[in-house]
Every structure is written in C-alpha cells, then in structure tokens.
C-alpha cells in the first residue's frame with residue numbers, strides 16, 4: 001500500500017447558509033496524478049484553500065502527510081507547492097527575481113538558491129527568459145513560471161488550480177506533459193483541477209467529478225468510462241424504427257435524436273451491438289464517435305448545475 | 308525572522324518606485340524653498356548667541372516670516388500624502404493580483420506578511436524624515452553661517468521623530484484602508500478624503516461645534532468672557548482630534564522654546580521674573596500630551612489594520 005499523502009474527513013466549508021464544500025472525503029496516495037473536475041462554483045478552489053490552511057473549514061479536517069492543516073498549516077505549506085488560478089507573479093520583476101523572492105520565503109539557503117532556480121527555469125523551458133520582466137510573458141509562460149515557483153521549495157505534493165485555463169491547446173499540452181514528467185520521473189503527487197476532460201482522461205491516474213461541493217463520481221478514467229458509454233451516430237437519414245431498435249438493445253438507457261445525429265447512452269460498452277443493428281439494416285452512417293463518456297457524465301452535472 | 312524577505316522586497320519596491328523620488332522631492336523642495344525665504348527674513352543684522360539659537364530653530368517653523376511657509380508647515384500638510392502613498396495599496400493590490408495568495412501558500416504566517424510591510428514602510432518614512440530634516444538643517448547652517456546649540460540639535464532631532472510619527476500615523480491610516488477596501492482607487496480616495504477632512508475642514512467644523520455648544524452666536528454686544536473662554540477651549544480640544552493640530556503643537560513647542568503653553572493662557576504676574584525660554588525638558592513636558600496622542604492614534608490604527616488583515620478572507624483574486 002502506498003503512502004497516504006492527502007486525507008480529508010467530512011471536510012466542509014460554509015459561507016453563511018451556502019455550502020461551498022460538503023463533507024468531502026478524499027484520500028490521495030503518494031505519486032498519484034489526481035484530477036478534480038467540476039463546473040464553475042463546484043468548490044474546487046475552496047477545497048484547495050482548505051488543504052493549504054488558507055481558509056478554515058467549517059467542519060471536518062484535512063491532513064497533509066499526517067499534519068493537520070488547520071493546526072499546523074506551516075507543515076502543510078512546506079510540503080505542498082501551490083499553483084493558484086491566477087499565477088500571482090510580480091509583473092515588474094524578472095522571472096529570476098520572482099523565484100528568488102519565493103526561495104527566500106521558503107528559506108532556501110543562499111548557496112544553492114541560484115542553481116535551483118536555473119535548473120527549474122530550464123525544466124519549464126524559460127531559461128532564456130530568466131532576466132525578462134514577467135509582465136512581458138504570455139499566459140502560458142506565466143503558468144509555467146508559476147509551476148517553477150511552486151517547485152522552489154522542492155515539494156512532495158503539487159496542487160494546481162486549473163493550470164490550463166485560458167491557455168491554448170499547445171500551451172496546455174506543454175504544461176500537462178511537464179506535470180506528467182514531474183509525476184512519473186520525480187514521484188511528485190499531483191492534485192489538479194480542470195475543465196479539460198480529454199486531457200484529464202489522458203493524464204490523470206484518478207479522477208473525481210465535483211458538483212455543488214460534493215464528489216459525484218470518482219475512479220480511474222477507464223472505470224468511469226465503463227460505467228456509462230455514449231455513442232454518437234451521424235446518419236444520412238433517420239427513421240423512427242432505427243431509434244426504437246437501438247432503444248431495444250440490452251443496456252441502453254436512452255436514445256436521443258438531435259438533427260442528423262442519434263445519441264445512445266448506455267450502461268456498458270455496446271458498440272458491437274449497435275454495429276450489428278446498423279449493418280443488418282444497412283443505414284448510411286457518415287460518422288461514428290464513441291464519445292468519452294466522462295464528458296457526458298460531466299456534461300450531465302454541468303447541466304444540473306445550470307438547471 | 309520570517310518577515311525578512313517581505314521587508315527586503317518592500318523596501319526595494321519603495322525605493323525603486325516612481326512615487327518615491329516624487330515624495331522626497333515634494334518634502335525636500337518645499338523644505339529648502341521655505342528655509343531659503345526664512346533665512347532671508349530672519350537673519351538681518353548681528354545677533355547674540357541666544358538669539359541665534361532661537362532664530363535658527365525658528366527657521367524650521369517660519370516663526371520670523373510667514374508661519375505658513377515653513378518646513379514644519381509643509382510636513383504637516385504633505386506628510387500625510389507621503390504616509391498614504393506608501394501604504395494605501397499595499398494589501399489590496401496584492402490581494403487583487405493573487406500574489407498575496409501565492410505568498411501565503413508558502414511557509415510564512417500572515418502576521419509576518421503585514422509586519423514585514425509595516426516595518427519596510429516605517430523604515431522608508433524614517434529615511435525620508437531624517438534625511439530631509441538633515442538636508443534642510445544643513446542648508447540652513449550653510450546659508451545662515453551658524454548652527455544650533457547642542458540643545459537646539461536635540462530639539463531638531465525630537466522634531467524629526469515627531470514628523471516620523473505623524474507620517475507613520477497616516478501610513479497606518481492608508482494601510483487600514485488598503486485592508487478594508489478591495490479596490491486601490493477606493494482606498495486612495497478614502498485616505499485622501501480623510502486627509503482633506505482632518506487637515507482642512509476639521510477646523511471649520513470644530514469652530515461650528517464649539518460655537519454651538521458654548522452658545523456664542525453673536526459678537527456684538529460682546530458675549531461674557533467666560534463664554535468666550537469656553538468657546539476657545541472647546542474649539543482647541545475638538546481640533547486636537549486632527550493629527551495636524553497635534554503635530555503642529557508638538558513641532559511648535561519643540562522648535563520655539565519661548566512657547567510656554569499650548570492652551571490659551573499662561574499665568575504671569577508683573578512681580579514674577581520675566582519669562583525665560585523653556586529648557587528642553589520643560590518643552591518636552593509641554594509637548595508630551597499631544598505627542599502621546601499621536602503615538603496612541605498610530606498604535607490604535609495599526610492594531611486595527613493588523614487584526615483586520617489576519618481575519619480577511621483570502622480568495623484567489625479579490626477584484
């Protein structure tokens with residue numbers, strides 16, 4: 001059994017009558033790449049702030065490597081690097097100056113500071129930008145610098161709040177593959193929140209979907225996909241018979257028509273059965289997608305959120 | 308100490324900011340200009356040594372020429388701007404930009420953060436008050452051709468300490484507003500409004516209130532003397548709520564040994580020996596109530612801002 005790194009028991013945060021995080025029970029193990037998915041206002045940021053001892057839980061507790069974060073926030077903060085939603089770097093300082101300041105805050109000895117900073121800048125591919133003011137950086141560069149900044153203390157855990165928000169696909173890939181390297185090669189435990197499902201599916205070891213302060217689904221990406229699957233068929237023509245035939249397949253929960261599309265929601269993987277129906281009938285299928293059902297699960301909660 | 312990196316960064320930020328040279332120029336130029344005028348008007352003809360000492364000190368308060376054109380007057384007026392400029396955005400700017408959250412995600416206590424900012428700000432104020440007083444006094448010595456006595460030098464040092472305290476009080480007011488208001492424009496406006504209110508309008512208000520309470524609503528026929536005295540005493544008591552009044556009183560008492568009271572009356576009878584200038588201890592005793600009121604104000608406002616900051620809800624971004 002791997003070491004428990006983050007543990008929460010009934011962690012709850014209320015703002016007045018409003019419950020932002022509801023009785024959260026999380027266990028994250030050493031070396032895991034854990035992703036927290038959730039629509040706006042789900043309570044992801046609030047959870048992170050509580051884990052860092054920056055916001056007091058209303059009830060419940062959280063531990064980082066066994067240290068109670070409300071009683072001993074400094075012990076938690078020594079071990080956790082945090083990359084906030086907004087990087088919070090100083091635009092009027094250079095990349096290096098920003099990191100020097102953080103190194104000072106963490107009491108990194110002077111002798112090794114310079115080397116550590118340059119190594120980190122190299123790791124996040126900003127070495128040539130060391131002496132450029134951060135105000136000139138693109139969002140993606142700022143985000144990478146923020147990751148370097150969080151790594152200055154040589155943390156065992158990295159918590160990142162939507163590190164790819166507002167960053168283009170290429171920049172997002174760069175950030176996520178950097179995180180993957182940190183996770184695989186250096187064994188850093190990663191807890192990250194995101195909206196980007198397809199990335200999360202690829203990189204996360206475990207995923208939790210959060211909605212209105214509660215975790216509504218949690219597991220490995222493959223197990224979540226097994227739970228429910230969705231097939232989208234693009235057809236030249238659609239007749240109602242096809243809809244009802246598809247609806248008759250065992251395990252199908254719902255069949256929906258959307259223009260030229262048929263969307264089949266099922267409790268298991270029913271690709272084979274669907275193809276049997278179609279090939280028997282000879283429908284003209286112009287496109288098929290086996291949608292990552294996670295997205296649909298997510299979309300479901302997203303919709304509930306809006307409703 | 309955990310606050311050291313914060314202090315270092317804040318001091319560097321202040322010194323390299325665009326505000327800093329402006330603030331120093333504001334204080335220094337007004338100080339030099341007024342003392343030049345003062346030297347011209349006071350130092351006419353030869354003087355005895357005791358007269359020289361008094362005259363030299365008076366250069367700082369403009370006792371000879373116009374009292375409104377003096378170094379002490381300009382610190383009284385612009386000192387608050389210096390204090391406010393150093394603090395009005397120090398907390399809310401970092402809250403809004405998210406850098407506060409980032410700082411606090413590192414192993415440092417919240418009180419170290421605000422203490423670091425306070426210490427850095429006070430160091431800068433110390434630097435500004437003592438260097439500008441030093442430069443102005445040196446300039447006066449150069450132009451006048453003589454300097455203060457030892458006692459006079461001490462009076463000037465205490466005056467500089469008072470200026471430091473006065474500007475620090477306004478620094479703490481700016482800091483309080485920077486914790487209280489999320490937007491830097493709001494905290495700037497609130498600080499400036501309070502400065503205008505306490506430094507300019509407050510005298511009018513004190514006057515109106517005192518007149519109302521003491522029942523003086525007419526000047527002819529002359530009201531009874533007791534009512535007039537009550538009115539003046541009330542007015543000066545009320546106006547002591549303004550830091551400017553307190554500062555002016557302390558500065559005047561320290562720099563004018565001939566001032567024997569901060570109130571209306573000094574009891575004197577013809578058969579007593581003629582009044583001599585006060586020695587330093589006596590002047591300090593006279594200035595003490597106002598001086599300690601400045602200290603009290605400073606500590607109270609500062610404590611409030613620290614407590615509010617410690618309780619403030621930290622969010623990713625305030626804006």
Ligand SMILES: Nc1ncnc2c1ncn2[C@@H]1O[C@H](COP(=O)(O)OP(=O)(O)OP(=O)(O)O)[C@@H](O)[C@H]1O
Pocket residue numbers: 015018019020038039040041042043044045046047620622
């Ligand atoms: N200080 C506060 N006072 C009142 N309500 C708050 C406060 N902070 C957060 N909330 C509410 O708590 C809920 C959870 O907010 P939180 O920021 O944790 O969500 P999130 O999942 O991070 O969302 P996003 O994707 O928008 O970042 C939101 O509805 C928010 O409005």
Ligand SMILES: [Mg+2]
Pocket residue numbers: 044045046085161
């Ligand atoms: Mg958030």
